Amino acid sequence: xxxxxxxxxxxxxxxxxxxxxxxxxxxxxxxxxxxxxxxxxxxxxxxxxxxxxxxxxxxxxxxxxxxxxxxxxxxxxxxxxxxxxxxxxxxxxxxxxxxxxxxxxxxxxxxxxxxxxxxxxxxxxxxxxxxxxxxxxxxxxxxxxxxxxxxxxxxxxxxxxxxxxxxxxxxxxxxxxxxxxxxxxxxxxxxxxxxxxxxxxxxxxxxxxxxxxxxxxxxxxxxxxxxxxxxxxxxxxxxxxxxxxxxxxxxxxxxxxxxxxxxxxxxxxxxxxxxxxxxxxxxxxxxxxxxxxxxxxxxxxxxxxxxxxxxxxxxxxxxxxxxxxxxxxxxxxxxxxxxxxxxxxxxxxxxxxxxxxxxxxxxxxxxxxxxxxxxxxxxxxxxxxxxxxxxxxxxxxxxxxxxxxxxxxxxxxxxxxxxxxxxxxxxxxxxxxxxxx
Amino acid sequence: xxxxxxxxxxxxxxxxxxxxxxxxxxxxxxxxxxxxxxxxxxxxxxxxxxxxxxxxxxxxxxxxxxxxxxxxxxxxxxxxxxxxxxxxxxxxxxxxxxxxxxxxxxxxxxxxxxxxxxxxxxxxxxxxxxxxxxxxxxxxxxxxxxxxxxxxxxxxxxxxxxxxxxxxxxxxxxxxxxxxxxxxxxxxxxxxxxxxxxxxxxxxxxxxxxxxxxxxxxxxxxxxxxxxxxxxxxxxxxxxxxxxxxxxxxxxxxxxxxxxxxxxxxxxxxxxxxxxxxxxxxxxxxxxxxxxxxxxxxxxxxxxxxxxxxxxxxxxxxxxxxxxxxxxxxxxxxxxxxxxxxxxxxxxxxxxxxxxxxxxxxxxxxxxxxxxxxxxxxxxxxxxxxxxxxxxxxxxxxxxxxxxxxxxxxxxxxxxxx
Numbered sequence: 001x002x003x004x005x006x007x008x009x010x011x012x013x014x015x016x017x018x019x020x021x022x023x024x025x026x027x028x029x030x031x032x033x034x035x036x037x038x039x040x041x042x043x044x045x046x047x048x049x050x051x052x053x054x055x056x057x058x059x060x061x062x063x064x065x066x067x068x069x070x071x072x073x074x075x076x077x078x079x080x081x082x083x084x085x086x087x088x089x090x091x092x093x094x095x096x097x098x099x100x101x102x103x104x105x106x107x108x109x110x111x112x113x114x115x116x117x118x119x120x121x122x123x124x125x126x127x128x129x130x131x132x133x134x135x136x137x138x139x140x141x142x143x144x145x146x147x148x149x150x151x152x153x154x155x156x157x158x159x160x161x162x163x164x165x166x167x168x169x170x171x172x173x174x175x176x177x178x179x180x181x182x183x184x185x186x187x188x189x190x191x192x193x194x195x196x197x198x199x200x201x202x203x204x205x206x207x208x209x210x211x212x213x214x215x216x217x218x219x220x221x222x223x224x225x226x227x228x229x230x231x232x233x234x235x236x237x238x239x240x241x242x243x244x245x246x247x248x249x250x251x252x253x254x255x256x257x258x259x260x261x262x263x264x265x266x267x268x269x270x271x272x273x274x275x276x277x278x279x280x281x282x283x284x285x286x287x288x289x290x291x292x293x294x295x296x297x298x299x300x301x302x303x304x305x306x307x308x309x310x311x312x313x314x315x316x317x318x319x320x321x322x323x324x325x326x327x328x329x330x331x332x333x334x335x336x337x338x339x340x341x342x343x344x345x346x347x348x349x350x351x352x353x354x355x356x357x358x359x360x361x362x363x364x365x366x367x368x369x370x371x372x373x374x375x376x377x378x379x380x381x382x383x384x385x386x387x388x389x390x391x392x393x394x395x396x397x398x399x400x401x402x403x404x405x406x407x408x409x410x411x412x413x414x415x416x417x418x419x420x421x422x423x424x425x426x427x428x429x430x431x432x433x434x435x436x437x
Numbered sequence: 438x439x440x441x442x443x444x445x446x447x448x449x450x451x452x453x454x455x456x457x458x459x460x461x462x463x464x465x466x467x468x469x470x471x472x473x474x475x476x477x478x479x480x481x482x483x484x485x486x487x488x489x490x491x492x493x494x495x496x497x498x499x500x501x502x503x504x505x506x507x508x509x510x511x512x513x514x515x516x517x518x519x520x521x522x523x524x525x526x527x528x529x530x531x532x533x534x535x536x537x538x539x540x541x542x543x544x545x546x547x548x549x550x551x552x553x554x555x556x557x558x559x560x561x562x563x564x565x566x567x568x569x570x571x572x573x574x575x576x577x578x579x580x581x582x583x584x585x586x587x588x589x590x591x592x593x594x595x596x597x598x599x600x601x602x603x604x605x606x607x608x609x610x611x612x613x614x615x616x617x618x619x620x621x622x623x624x625x626x627x628x629x630x631x632x633x634x635x636x637x638x639x640x641x642x643x644x645x646x647x648x649x650x651x652x653x654x655x656x657x658x659x660x661x662x663x664x665x666x667x668x669x670x671x672x673x674x675x676x677x678x679x680x681x682x683x684x685x686x687x688x689x690x691x692x693x694x695x696x697x698x699x700x701x702x703x704x705x706x707x708x709x710x711x712x713x714x715x716x717x718x719x720x721x722x723x724x725x726x727x728x729x730x731x732x733x734x735x736x737x738x739x740x741x742x743x744x745x746x747x748x749x750x751x752x753x754x755x756x757x758x759x760x761x762x763x764x765x766x767x768x769x770x771x772x773x774x775x776x777x778x779x780x781x782x783x784x785x786x787x788x789x790x791x792x793x794x795x796x797x798x799x800x801x802x803x804x805x806x807x808x809x810x811x812x813x814x815x816x817x818x819x820x821x822x823x824x825x826x827x828x829x830x831x832x833x834x835x836x837x838x839x840x841x842x843x844x845x846x847x848x849x850x851x852x853x854x855x
Binding site: 036037043047051054259266273275281291293373374376380401407422 | 456462465466469470473480483484486487488490556557558559560561564570571573574575576577578579582583586587590793794796797799800807811815821822825828829832833836837
């Protein structure tokens with residue numbers, strides 16, 4: 001047999017051939033283009049259409065964007081500059097040069113611009129221990145807790161005593177709670193602490209504060225709320241609503257999951273009502289109704305009223321997001337916590353919430369982004385956020401007819417804020433990823 | 438042997454209300470109820486006190502007084518002598534109109550963009566990503582105001598259409614006039630009209646429209662029957678009869694017949710004097726709102742559709758391919774029915790968001806519910822409490838109705854487990 005075989009097979013290869021290069025059409029730039037852009041007639045058509053679209057957009061927009069009108073003083077002036085250069089059309093960037101400070105700070109006194117800027121920079125410092133816990137000293141959290149009072153003082157100004165007494169109210173409440181919880185049930189001690197703090201803010205505090213600020217008048221120039229505007233206003237309202245809505249949302253979500261029927265009914269009613277109406281109606285409530293609901297003679301700041309309503313609005317959405325996270329948690333986690341003998345609040349704090357919040361990070365951040373974008377609605381109740389200011393600028397005779405330039409600027413700033421928030425949430429999700437994929 | 442005995446009967450002590458878990462829940466609920474009722478009572482007494490100070494009596498009588506203002510975009514008859522209630526009703530219809538138009542357009546754009554974002558074509562996927570990120574990260578109010586500004590500033594005025602050397606001209610065979618005041622499109626007219634049917638003396642429903650819709654619904658039903666028969670035949674014999682021309686005919690023939698019977702023709706807009714006359718007039722504010730809301734919501738819907746398709750495991754596509762299905766059928770028979778279950782719940786909440794965002798109409802002067810009831814009516818009558826509360830209740834009703842409807846649909850398509 002072997003003989004016949006060797007006779008019929010003339011040649012048997014005993015070594016492997018060296019590997020050949022793949023054909024040049026399937027590697028490198030050409031290969032990439034073939035697989036990603038021109039695989040089949042349909043994709044080729046799509047590619048050509050989108051290339052044409054991109055080319056058209058760039059051809060139309062780029063010459064318009066690159067227009068030397070930075071020094072224009074009015075729309076007519078811009079057109080003259082452009083006509084002098086022989087261009088038919090072009091952006092009029094003069095409006096941004098002249099008004100960018102207004103778009104940023106509204107009518108805030110220009111010699112005090114350092115205060116909102118400083119408050120914003122300190123905001124970055126204050127949120128650093130929350131955002132990048134790995135890289136920042138945990139002691140900085142004390143600064144984060146002080147920050148809200150500091151920021152309010154920097155923005156509104158006034159005597160230094162107001163923020164100090166506000167902080168003291170929290171201290172009083174905490175002390176009462178801390179010592180009360182050793183004597184009575186924690187929930188009752190908490191209620192006692194809240195009552196003590198409210199007593200301090202409404203009765204005891206003002207009684208001491210008035211003579212003290214008369215004796216030692218330390219303070220900075222105060223700024224009225226109506227002078228707030230632009231992105232400063234958006235950020236002030238947005239950051240407050242974001243920071244306050246998370247804890248309120250957690251409480252509402254827990255209430256909605258609670259076994260206590262009445263508590264559950266109240267929470268469900270609140271959440272569904274807020275989610276069922278548009279934010280603008282809540283802002284109407286803030287601007288015309290809130291003063292009617294409060295004791296006669298109360299007339300507190302419009303920004304504060306708006307902040308309250310936006311916070312409540314955000315909290316209802318936040319509650320639903322967190323409820324999703326709680327529902328997604330396996331039942332074994334709750335049972336495991338019970339079997340360890342943890343009580344309700346310990347279980348929530350140590351087992352449930354860390355996991356539920358981690359699951360709901362994408363939802364939480366998209367709620368944050370939504371709230372920040374929704375702060376523009378205050379322009380409808382005649383506050384001067386960037387959109388409100390853009391209407392005012394367009395009504396100015398010098399800039400009547402300018403709109404692309406303004407909205408490109410405003411849109412770009414919003415984009416930077418919102419896009420960086422969503423990128424951060426992706427980073428956080430990756431960092432906290434503990435599952436096996 | 439151990440004998441079981443009852444534990445010693447405990448006498449009830451007051452402290453057990455707090456320390457005994459059997460009673461604690463009840464205690465806390467009663468405390469919560471008391472706190473809640475106190476809060477409500479406090480708010481109501483404040484309100485009553487404040488209203489008394491202002492000399493206002495809460496009443497809804499103002500709703501029946503003449504409104505005294507015009508609404509220029511309306512679906513039903515209205516003039517400024519009609520009541521505030523009717524003005525609010527016109528506004529409500531306008532809200533529903535823009536919400537409906539917006540939902541339909543946003544769904545169409547969103548599905549296309551969502552599918553294209555998953556396209557194997559790198560360039561198309563990138564272009565769609567840019568669109569989605571651009572619209573999602575900028576406030577919707579800015580898009581609405583920007584759309585309005587573009588329409589007002591860049592479109593020709595009606596006077597530009599006039600004269601021998603007009604700078605603007607009508608588009609689509611001289612039937613559509615796009616001006617900076619709004620868009621005029623041809624209106625459907627019937628020369629042998631059936632007339633109107635008054636409903637409760639409040640508004641009229643065109644019988645022509647009713648006849649058209651009835652015939653269309655009948656045609657669609659017939660088409661569905663033909664499809665069901667084709668399905669049955671395919672089940673029985675394995676061969677699917679060709680039915681597309683039958684189904685098309687079943688829908689089109691009766692509709693065309695009824696249109697001819699009613700003497701259907703188009704009324705074209707014409708330039709008369711300073712403005713266009715005739716045709717259906719869509720104001721800029723409606724178009725700007727519709728455009729901005731659709732494009733904004735479409736960006737969110739695109740992400741939902743993309744997530745829904747990605748949620749279906751690749752094995753499903755491969756298994757369907759192994760069964761010999763073509764790509765189009767894989768999509769329509771295997772992937773989409775499963776993806777829909779993931780897509781529908783968030784889609785519902787986006788429809789709700791669009792409806793609620795339509796209240797931003799007030800920024801461009803579109804007279805929706807916010808613009809009429811909570812806008813001009815509030816300013817004219819000074820009844821803040823009543824108008825705002827009524828407006829909120831109506832929005833709440835719309836939201837609950839939409840979510841009930843969509844939840845019913847969701848429960849029909851969702852996976853039925855054992």
